Amino acid sequence: MLTQMTIIDFIQELGSNSPAPGGGSIAALAGALGGALTTMVCRLTVGNSKYAGVQSEVENILAEADQLAVWFTKAVDEDTEAFNQVMAAYKLPKATDEEKGSRSEAIQQAMQQAADLPLTVAEYCLKVLAMAQRVLIIGNANAASDAAVAGLMAHAGLHGALYNVKINLSSIKEERFVTATQAKIRTIVAQDNELHEQLLKNASKVIG
Amino acid sequence: MLTQMTIIDFIQELGSNSPAPGGGSIAALAGALGGALTTMVCRLTVGNSKYAGVQSEVENILAEADQLAVWFTKAVDEDTEAFNQVMAAYKLPKATDEEKGSRSEAIQQAMQQAADLPLTVAEYCLKVLAMAQRVLIIGNANAASDAAVAGLMAHAGLHGALYNVKINLSSIKEERFVTATQAKIRTIVAQDNELHEQLLKNASKVIG
Numbered sequence: 001m002l003t004q005m006t007i008i009d010f011i012q013e014l015g016s017n018s019p020a021p022g023g024g025s026i027a028a029l030a031g032a033l034g035g036a037l038t039t040m041v042c043r044l045t046v047g048n049s050k051y052a053g054v055q056s057e058v059e060n061i062l063a064e065a066d067q068l069a070v071w072f073t074k075a076v077d078e079d080t081e082a083f084n085q086v087m088a089a090y091k092l093p094k095a096t097d098e099e100k101g102s103r104s105e106a107i108q109q110a111m112q113q114a115a116d117l118p119l120t121v122a123e124y125c126l127k128v129l130a131m132a133q134r135v136l137i138i139g140n141a142n143a144a145s146d147a148a149v150a151g152l153m154a155h156a157g158l159h160g161a162l163y164n165v166k167i168n169l170s171s172i173k174e175e176r177f178v179t180a181t182q183a184k185i186r187t188i189v190a191q192d193n194e195l196h197e198q199l200l201k202n203a204s205k206v207i208g
Numbered sequence: 209m210l211t212q213m214t215i216i217d218f219i220q221e222l223g224s225n226s227p228a229p230g231g232g233s234i235a236a237l238a239g240a241l242g243g244a245l246t247t248m249v250c251r252l253t254v255g256n257s258k259y260a261g262v263q264s265e266v267e268n269i270l271a272e273a274d275q276l277a278v279w280f281t282k283a284v285d286e287d288t289e290a291f292n293q294v295m296a297a298y299k300l301p302k303a304t305d306e307e308k309g310s311r312s313e314a315i316q317q318a319m320q321q322a323a324d325l326p327l328t329v330a331e332y333c334l335k336v337l338a339m340a341q342r343v344l345i346i347g348n349a350n351a352a353s354d355a356a357v358a359g360l361m362a363h364a365g366l367h368g369a370l371y372n373v374k375i376n377l378s379s380i381k382e383e384r385f386v387t388a389t390q391a392k393i394r395t396i397v398a399q400d401n402e403l404h405e406q407l408l409k410n411a412s413k414v415i416g
Contacts, residue, residue, distance in 0.1 A: 002215065003214065003215040003216045003219075004214050004215070004216060005214060005215060006211065006212050006213060006214055006215075007210065007211040007212070007213060007214075007215060007218055007237070007281070007284070008211045008212060008281060010215055011211075011240050011241065011244045011277060011281055012244075014241065014244040014245060014248060015243075015244035015245070015247040015248050015251070015274070015277060016248065016251065017248070017251035017252060018248075019248070019252060019350070019351065019354075022245070022248065022351070022353075022354045022357075023245060023353045023354040023355075023356065023357030023358070024353075024357075026241050026245060026357050026361060027357055029215070029241070030238070030241075030361065030364070032219050033219065033222065033234050033237070033238075035223075036219045036220075036222040036223035037222060037223070037230070037231060037234060039223040040222060040223050040224065040225070040226075040227070040230065043223070043224065043225035044225060044227060066223070069219060069223060073215070073216060073219055076215070142227070143227065143230070144371075144375065145230075145231045145232075145368075145371040145372050145374075145375040146227075146230045146231040147231075148231065148368070148371045149230075149231030149232075149234050149235055149368035149371060149372075150231070152364040152367050152368050153234065153238065153364055153368070155364065156238070156360040156361055156363065156364035159360055160353075160356070160357035160360050160361070163352075163353040163356045163357060163411060163415050164353050164357075166353075166415050166416050167352065167353040167415055170416060203371060207371050207374050207375055208374050208375075208378060
């Protein structure tokens with residue numbers, strides 16, 4: 001498992017001439033780092049009487065960000081697994097027409113999974129971005145730059161994941177899947193634009 | 209050492225109620241991930257006859273990105289160390305005027321180091337961003353989304369580092385240091401704007 005590797009070893013493996021792990025796993029890792037940083041800011045806020053007025057809101061954010069950080073951590077490995085499934089499908093035999101047919105079907109199925117996972121990564125990054133921009137304003141002011149970095153990581157993870165959706169989408173033949181996914185991408189990008197702008201505004205207000 | 213932890217353990221430690229590691233280390237980690245992904249794209253390009261015309265340029269990028277990934281990996285620990293030095297300085301005794309004086313001097317010195325390190329992180333993220341947007345266009349097209357993610361990580365690391373510079377800068381009294389650092393921030397942000405725009409253009413051209 002990638003996430004059982006030390007950070008030093010993971011970075012070395014990432015830079016190797018093997019295409020996996022690649023950008024998809026890094027987008028998920030960015031989500032995990034953003035989610036975890038958000039929980040740190042929450043933990044530095046919960047129980048602090050200076051922030052008594054926002055305790056229940058921050059506790060709710062903490063619970064959700066905790067779950068998301070766990071989900072993203074699993075997705076680091078799952079994205080590389082989904083990529084490997086696509087590679088495995090391409091290596092299926094294609095000597096007969098029947099083999100060609102089942103190979104093509106296996107590729108299409110693996111491609112849809114490899115597009116679906118980063119789409120969920122992007123959707124969940126949106127949640128982390130929303131929480132990060134909020135705790136940047138209401139959370140412990142000493143951790144303002146941490147909340148800002150959490151939001152930036154979520155924003156980067158979101159767009160990184162969407163590039164992975166798009167590159168897989170270009171090989172998918174089922175039009176309904178392609179059209180539905182493209183519509184989801186547009187919705188995510190629009191929401192990200194608003195939340196990212198809010199994050200920068202909040203950061204400029206609190207940090208300078 | 210943080211970078212000797214497994215990714216799972218690091219994410220858990222990041223989310224704990226201890227302020228370190230925090231956003232500064234994550235900005236450096238984003239630079240390391242962006243640098244390593246850039247080297248992967250280079251390694252998938254070097255030796256491939258389809259990209260014969262860009263071999264020497266990609267080899268040069270590979271050598272520089274390799275060095276930067278190593279530097280960033282060290283900076284993950286160094287940023288947390290710099291933060292701990294600031295905390296240690298605040299805990300120095302302040303009973304007498306002399307103690308107050310040396311405590312204040314120690315805080316200022318630690319603060320300047322804690323601002324200098326993320327400033328270098330931001331400068332080096334700019335280098336990774338420049339290389340990522342370039343290999344996105346000239347490198348192996350199968351790794352285009354990896355190059356795009358590399359650039360996004362560098363861009364996020366850069367702005368994350370700058371938030372850490374700014375938050376430390378607000379406690380630094382030496383005006384010359386503050387003015388010089390603010391000028392450097394402006395230069396970095398202007399260069400990042402151009403390179404990030406180029407990255408998005410290249411990604412849209414190659415990935416869609």
